[in-house]
Amino acid sequence: MNKITALRPREVVRQDAEPIAAIYRNLGAPTAEQMVTRALGELALTMAGIAAQVKAHDLADLARQLTRLRRMAENLGLTSLGAVSDDVRICLERSDNTAFAAVWARLLRVAERSIAHEEGVVDLSV
Structure with missing residues (x-):
């Protein structure tokens, strides 16, 4: 009963290569690479x-910022x-503080994995 197990959640990050592939097709590799790097x-x-x-x-303007993050x-x-x-x-928006804390922690994990793999995102589209 004295054994403690540390849980380390790992998020599976889903990506769709098509938006970046479209940027590369439309702008060409050098321009697209600059644009994607700047966007990331x-x-x-x-x-x-x-x-x-x-x-x-x-938290006053947070909902708008989260919507902006989603679009980006x-x-x-x-x-x-x-x-x-x-x-x-x-x-x-629902003022659910407990759910907010849990989902916020998940957002941090997903963002870390998404941004850490930004080179992989760019490479998927070429």
């Missing part, structure tokens, strides 16, 4: 800004990140 950087900055808002308990993620084919950001927004 903006996505990472947006996520960092949202994290700072949550840490500061500044979907434009890059990061389907898991878009879906979970929408789930966080729903918890926020």
Whole structure:
């Protein structure tokens, strides 16, 4: 009975390569690579800004920022990140603090995995 097991949730990150592939087809590799890299950087900055808002308990504009994050993620084919950001927004709008905390933790895990694999996202589309 004294055995403690640490749970380490691992999120499976779903991606759709088609949005990035379309960017590459339409713009050509050099321009598309710059555009995708810039978009991923903006996505990472947006996520960092949202994290700072949550840490500061500044929830006034958070729903709008989460909607923006969802759109950015979907434009890059990061389907898991878009879906979970929408789930966080729903918890926020329902004022469900317990669900918000749980889904927020999941969003952090999904965002970390999505952004950490940004090179893989770019490579999938070529």
